[in-house]
Amino acid sequence: MTAPKGISAVAREMAAQGECTPRVARDPVNEAMINNWTEALGDDNPAYPAVAPPAMVQVWTMRGLHPNPDDDPLGRMSEVLDAEGYTSVVATNSEQTYHRHLKPGERVAVTSRLEEVVGPKQTALGEGWFVTTRSIWRVGDEPVAEMMFRILKFRPKPVARAAVTPMVSKDTEFFWVGTKIGELRIQKCAACGALRHPPGPMCPRCNALDPTFIVSGGLGEVYSYVVHHHPQVPGKRTPFVIALVELEEGVRMLGELLDVDPEQVKIGMPVRVRFVPSGEFTLPAWEVR
Amino acid sequence: MSAALVGIGATEFSKESGRSELRLAVEAVSAALAEAGLKPSDVDGLVSFTMDSNAEIAVARELGVPELTFFSRINYGGGAACATVQHAAMAVETGIAEVVVCYRAFNERSGHRFGQFSSAAATNPTSSGVDNSWSYPMGLGTPASTVAMVARRYMHEFGATSEDFGRVAVTMRDHAATNPKAWFHRRPITLEEHQASRWITEPLHLLDCCQESDGAVAIVVTSLARARDLAQPAAVIAGAAQGSSADQYVMTSYFRDEMSRLPEMGLVGRQLWRQAGFGPDEIDVAVLYDHFTPYVLIQLEELGFCGRGEAKEFIADGRIGLTGTLPLNPHGGQLGEAYIHGMNGIAEAVRQIRGNSVNQVRGVENVVVTAGTGVPTSGLVLTRDR
Numbered sequence: 001m002t003a004p005k006g007i008s009a010v011a012r013e014m015a016a017q018g019e020c021t022p023r024v025a026r027d028p029v030n031e032a033m034i035n036n037w038t039e040a041l042g043d044d045n046p047a048y049p050a051v052a053p054p055a056m057v058q059v060w061t062m063r064g065l066h067p068n069p070d071d072d073p074l075g076r077m078s079e080v081l082d083a084e085g086y087t088s089v090v091a092t093n094s095e096q097t098y099h100r101h102l103k104p105g106e107r108v109a110v111t112s113r114l115e116e117v118v119g120p121k122q123t124a125l126g127e128g129w130f131v132t133t134r135s136i137w138r139v140g141d142e143p144v145a146e147m148m149f150r151i152l153k154f155r156p157k158p159v160a161r162a163a164v165t166p167m168v169s170k171d172t173e174f175f176w177v178g179t180k181i182g183e184l185r186i187q188k189c190a191a192c193g194a195l196r197h198p199p200g201p202m203c204p205r206c207n208a209l210d211p212t213f214i215v216s217g218g219l220g221e222v223y224s225y226v227v228h229h230h231p232q233v234p235g236k237r238t239p240f241v242i243a244l245v246e247l248e249e250g251v252r253m254l255g256e257l258l259d260v261d262p263e264q265v266k267i268g269m270p271v272r273v274r275f276v277p278s279g280e281f282t283l284p285a286w287e288v289r
Numbered sequence: 290m291s292a293a294l295v296g297i298g299a300t301e302f303s304k305e306s307g308r309s310e311l312r313l314a315v316e317a318v319s320a321a322l323a324e325a326g327l328k329p330s331d332v333d334g335l336v337s338f339t340m341d342s343n344a345e346i347a348v349a350r351e352l353g354v355p356e357l358t359f360f361s362r363i364n365y366g367g368g369a370a371c372a373t374v375q376h377a378a379m380a381v382e383t384g385i386a387e388v389v390v391c392y393r394a395f396n397e398r399s400g401h402r403f404g405q406f407s408s409a410a411a412t413n414p415t416s417s418g419v420d421n422s423w424s425y426p427m428g429l430g431t432p433a434s435t436v437a438m439v440a441r442r443y444m445h446e447f448g449a450t451s452e453d454f455g456r457v458a459v460t461m462r463d464h465a466a467t468n469p470k471a472w473f474h475r476r477p478i479t480l481e482e483h484q485a486s487r488w489i490t491e492p493l494h495l496l497d498c499c500q501e502s503d504g505a506v507a508i509v510v511t512s513l514a515r516a517r518d519l520a521q522p523a524a525v526i527a528g529a530a531q532g533s534s535a536d537q538y539v540m541t542s543y544f545r546d547e548m549s550r551l552p553e554m555g556l557v558g559r560q561l562w563r564q565a566g567f568g569p570d571e572i573d574v575a576v577l578y579d580h581f582t583p584y585v586l587i588q589l590e591e592l593g594f595c596g597r598g599e600a601k602e603f604i605a606d607g608r609i610g611l612t613g614t615l616p617l618n619p620h621g622g623q624l625g626e627a628y629i630h631g632m633n634g635i636a637e638a639v640r641q642i643r644g645n646s647v648n649q650v651r652g653v654e655n656v657v658v659t660a661g662t663g664v665p666t667s668g669l670v671l672t673r674d675r
Contacts, residue, residue, distance in 0.1 A: 163426065164408050164411045164412070164425045164426045164430065165412075165426060166411070166422030166423075166425075166426045167411060167412055167413065167414065167418035167419050167421065167422045168419070168422065169416075169419045171419070172419055172422065197423075197544065198420070198423045198544065204536070223442065223548070224438050224439070224441045224442040224445070224543075224548065225438070225441060226429070226434050226437040226438050226441060226490045226491060226492070227488070227490065227491035228428060228429075228431075228434050228490045228491075229487070229488040229489060229490060229491070230487070230488070230489050230490075231404065231405050231406060231431065232406070233406045233428045233430065233431075234406065234408055235428075236428045239488075239491075240428060242427055242428050242429045242434070242438070244438055244442075244543050244548075251544070252543055252544050253423075254423060254424050254427045254429055254541075254543070255427050256427055256428055262491070267441070267442070267445045278426065281426070283426055283427060284427075285427070
């Protein structure tokens with residue numbers, strides 16, 4: 001990260017470089033494009049297409065779909081700000097001055113310079129920098145139009161994201177009631193005695209619809225684990241460890257493995273349950289024992 | 290089966306298509322029909338993924354397809370890919386439809402990104418939402434992290450290493466490097482670069498994870514009899530199967546006795562070999578779903594190309610390269626070409642059968658294709674018409 005001073009310094013340097021390389025219009029001012037434009041805008045001024053509407057000036061020097069790399073200061077300054085996390089953009093001002101009409105056959109070229117970069121400013125959108133450029137369109141050496149263009153490059157405000165809470169059904173409610181009172185409950189089929197996690201309405205072994213539960217001792221071993229780095233997860237600070245634990249009762253269960261150096265985690269590591277409140281729920285998690 | 294793949298179409302593969310998903314869908318379907326020498330008025334069936342945002346009726350409407358007698362959707366994310374063709378073939382074989390187009394279109398990079406943590410998936414008031422309540426609230430809710438959990442156990446049981454996973458990524462990027470349609474065209478990687486890439490969810494590096502892409506692919510299926518009158522050589526369906534196994538979950542089948550396997554892919558494989566009347570030895574090119582490298586290794590085992598835990602040795606000597614004995618994903622796969630939910634792999638299988646892929650393997654007779662792993666899945670065996 002460059003310090004804010006760094007952004008200003010880069011901006012001053014870029015501003016001192018003055019005008020960038022002119023970008024010459026792909027085509028000369030032409031009647032076909034003027035007619036398309038005035039038709040699309042519903043402008044039936046009879047002066048057109050003998051002269052071009054002044055507001056078309058940007059049209060003549062558009063970059064096209066596959067632009068060549070250039071040294072346009074707005075693009076370069078945007079890259080600097082992107083790299084500093086000011087990744088969002090909104091245009092705030094565009095003021096154009098027209099010196100004269102353009103006529104078909106004339107070929108314009110545009111050049112831009114960075115006027116100023118002001119910030120960091122606290123705005124409703126987030127912290128950002130106002131970037132102002134000035135562009136001049138010329139035919140030969142004669143200036144025909146100018147534009148002051150200002151954008152706000154800002155750091156989007158982080159959206160507050162709450163931890164994900166479980167979707168609970170009538171079949172799984174007992175589990176979440178249990179965690180709330182410090183019990184790790186494992187579903188048990190009242191008919192055949194099979195233990196099962198995650199729970200469900202019917203015993204897959206005997207098809208009985210008579211689930212009950214036991215309370216686990218909360219002890220187990222790491223069966224597998226991951227260390228999560230990217231992307232961000234709501235309610236978690238990365239990196240964090242998630243372990244799939246095989247409980248002593250024989251079922252597996254997922255939970256965050258807390259207060260552990262990720263480098264030290266091993267499959268087979270003994271753990272015990274710890275209950276972590278999260279909103280209106282309590283989640284099962286693990287700690288090394 | 291006596292159905293065949295007769296047309297393939299695709300948009301460009303990008304990170305920002307700049308177009309609606311519906312437009313991508315109709316561009317791909319239209320291209321596939323044109324290639325086959327068929328018109329929208331020939332189409333009477335459409336199949337896609339439940340995850341696709343483009344309704345069959347919308348696609349039909351845009352194309353001017355007058356009547357549909359068959360329309361269906363396959364569930365479980367990328368696991369649907371080959372099943373779209375299987376369902377199309379079943380419709381053709383039963384006479385329910387004659388020309389069925391399978392499509393998948395999305396702005397998966399510029400729009401809704403699957404690689405992000407999806408809180409919405411954990412709050413659906415469905416059985417799937419309840420399933421997710423055992424993983425998402427604990428912080429396990431990205432595709433990479435769900436695969437990483439299986440990968441760690443697989444490494445523990447069989448001694449596979451991150452370098453073994455990396456060899457898959459390097460091979461895919463090698464193949465993409467010579468495929469002009471691939472996002473990573475001319476951008477191969479080394480094993481060192483794989484190892485140096487940042488952690489996403491340990492033990493998976495960034496370069497173990499496929500891309501996120503915008504794009505669309507469409508595949509036209511019709512009867513073999515009709516296929517023989519069309520513009521392209523037919524890729525004949527020798528096997529088409531779906532599979533879901535005991536105690537199946539979406540991406541988190543962690544509660545089975547053996548967690549480091551993909552039994553649903555084993556189930557697909559057994560059906561494919563039985564239907565085709567031959568086994569893995571007869572396969573000239575494999576197009577295996579490669580959203581994450583570890584599952585490529587486990588698929589090789591489940592499909593019978595090698596024994597349990599032996600995939601790391603199987604791939605170590607360049608066997609899955611273009612000049613190896615089992616060229617894998619000659620287009621560069623989803624790691625190299627694009628992530629179009631497996632449908633671009635089916636298109637590559639068709640090109641290999643026709644003999645006109647940019648990375649053509651010589652003398653291809655039979656190609657196996659698989660769909661998304663870690664979920665209920667599907668597969669195909671395609672052969673030359675003979």
